[in-house]
Amino acid sequence: MNTANYLVDITMIMPELTLICVALILLLLDLVVKNKEVLAAVGIAGTLVALYGTYKLFVFHAPQSVFADMFVLDGYSNFFKLIFYLNIILTILISLKYMTIEKASFGEYYSLLIFATTGMMIMASAADLIVLYLGLELMALSTYILAGLMRKQLRSNEAALKYFFLGAFSSAILLYGISMTYGLTGTTNLREIAAALQTLNIMESPAVFLGLIFLIVAFGFKVALAPFHMWAPDVYEGAPTSITAFMSVGPKAAGFAVMGRVLFEAFGGMQMQWNSILIPLAVITMAVGSIIALAQTNIKRMLAYSSIAHAGYMLLGIIAGTPEGLASTANYLMIYMFMNIGAFAIVIMLRREGFQGENLDDYMGLAKSHPLASALMLIFMFSLTGIPPTAGFIGKFYVFMEVIRSGYTYLAIIAVIFSVISAFFYLRVVMYMYMKDPKEDVTLTTSSTLSIALAITAIMVLILGIFPSFLLNLVRSSIPG
Amino acid sequence: MVPLSWYIVLSALMFSIGVFGFLSRRNLIIIFISIELMLNSVNISLVAFSHYLQSMRGQILVFFVITVAAAEAAIGLAILIAFYRNNPTIKVDEINLLKG
Numbered sequence: 001m002n003t004a005n006y007l008v009d010i011t012m013i014m015p016e017l018t019l020i021c022v023a024l025i026l027l028l029l030d031l032v033v034k035n036k037e038v039l040a041a042v043g044i045a046g047t048l049v050a051l052y053g054t055y056k057l058f059v060f061h062a063p064q065s066v067f068a069d070m071f072v073l074d075g076y077s078n079f080f081k082l083i084f085y086l087n088i089i090l091t092i093l094i095s096l097k098y099m100t101i102e103k104a105s106f107g108e109y110y111s112l113l114i115f116a117t118t119g120m121m122i123m124a125s126a127a128d129l130i131v132l133y134l135g136l137e138l139m140a141l142s143t144y145i146l147a148g149l150m151r152k153q154l155r156s157n158e159a160a161l162k163y164f165f166l167g168a169f170s171s172a173i174l175l176y177g178i179s180m181t182y183g184l185t186g187t188t189n190l191r192e193i194a195a196a197l198q199t200l201n202i203m204e205s206p207a208v209f210l211g212l213i214f215l216i217v218a219f220g221f222k223v224a225l226a227p228f229h230m231w232a233p234d235v236y237e238g239a240p241t242s243i244t245a246f247m248s249v250g251p252k253a254a255g256f257a258v259m260g261r262v263l264f265e266a267f268g269g270m271q272m273q274w275n276s277i278l279i280p281l282a283v284i285t286m287a288v289g290s291i292i293a294l295a296q297t298n299i300k301r302m303l304a305y306s307s308i309a310h311a312g313y314m315l316l317g318i319i320a321g322t323p324e325g326l327a328s329t330a331n332y333l334m335i336y337m338f339m340n341i342g343a344f345a346i347v348i349m350l351r352r353e354g355f356q357g358e359n360l361d362d363y364m365g366l367a368k369s370h371p372l373a374s375a376l377m378l379i380f381m382f383s384l385t386g387i388p389p390t391a392g393f394i395g396k397f398y399v400f401m402e403v404i405r406s407g408y409t410y411l412a413i414i415a416v417i418f419s420v421i422s423a424f425f426y427l428r429v430v431m432y433m434y435m436k437d438p439k440e441d442v443t444l445t446t447s448s449t450l451s452i453a454l455a456i457t458a459i460m461v462l463i464l465g466i467f468p469s470f471l472l473n474l475v476r477s478s479i480p481g
Numbered sequence: 482m483v484p485l486s487w488y489i490v491l492s493a494l495m496f497s498i499g500v501f502g503f504l505s506r507r508n509l510i511i512i513f514i515s516i517e518l519m520l521n522s523v524n525i526s527l528v529a530f531s532h533y534l535q536s537m538r539g540q541i542l543v544f545f546v547i548t549v550a551a552a553e554a555a556i557g558l559a560i561l562i563a564f565y566r567n568n569p570t571i572k573v574d575e576i577n578l579l580k581g
Contacts, residue, residue, distance in 0.1 A: 129542075133542070133546075134545060148560050155578060157564035158564065158578050160560045161560055164556065165503075165512060165516070165557075168557065169516060171553075172520050179526045182539055187538065233579075234580070
């Protein structure tokens, strides 16, 4: 291949390159600029530039793979990149004031957020197991540090430690799966793996199946599927709340992006085999997430279990095994991002100097003193439960519809039962806010950026709930059947 | 010439020892070493496959794995030291602030 072709290839990764440059510039700016709000503004501006770049690539270039079929640009990757961009922008908006209160307002924070997002984007675009591994590690290593950013607080240290050890363990398992798949098929390219499985006629081979299990287990760690969810509640509780919001959406979306791509593109012919693992995983995940959350008194921990349960619902779209099913998972992730970051934004508002505001008791009677914040929390909790007219209902409805269409009606029934169970702990927050008397006065920490983030998330949750066709058309055109 | 299966068995054994060490040992440093053992067992199998398949991809991936493992060690030890400053222990059983 000549130089000119490589230059064409480089245009295709412009958004990722932009983000990496912005992250490096932020590291240097941190040395001279003392005001962290400037760094946050630069971070958001850089992300918007990259978002514009992705939009341009989407409009002007047909789906294609570059760098010798290692990096692919298609509607699927673009849709997930949109989730990552919105995720990082909303996270920066909710974290400005919060990180000052936690006395962890470092310039590296924004830089690491951008590096993690770049890793996720590389994962979404990976068409080769090597690139997938590198993107995954870039994301994971940045998030380990972010989880432990409040380094004076033991909770945060412990969260980072647990996240690191289990994350490193899961990436070793991923590598073993990659090496088995490579040894059996002779390639790491996803499309060539599919072709090799066909021509060598080894789809029934137990060794290939074992490699596939290793890969699914590793992705299961990243998206927190039970029984690989053990790290999630501890890490979500100990990490800074803004990072919890970031982690519960970004790495999960990236994990589902690669899971969908690897299973559909490389192991598309082995759907019977991977469904035999994924179906029990989905049922256990929904059960563990919904049932253990009932016993939680810390809201961050409760939202962690809720995010495990949601991973179970999202998995149903992949189990459906059709492109429409995959589209329903992507749609769910987009909706989940708005409602989850919104809920965490309210949790952040309760945090102030000398007051954690993470216990459910702290929400008692919040509606009397702060009606607007309570109303927003009500919207997010309804949406997480899946009650119309909020977006959460649309997300669940679409996933259940696709899984029924593929003939797994019993899975949809199980999922509905667990989402009824989950209503208990979501609506308990609402009950505490509206039907209990306040124990002590809670003052909310507000800031303009946090209000912007809350406005965006609340409006999106309502708009997507009432007029879902816009998002549904977008996701259907991105992931054509 | 050493047959491929010997390398694969060696790699599988090393990986199993690593997993066993990760799950059973109670010292953070030993757990860390177990993870490195798992990564290096993967490297052995990748290089062996790469040689027998006459394809370079496996060896390229090994270079990436080694590099990432170095970065991972740096970050892991940094997190460990940050933790140790607040709570001087490396016994897993004593790291139990977050639970429930």
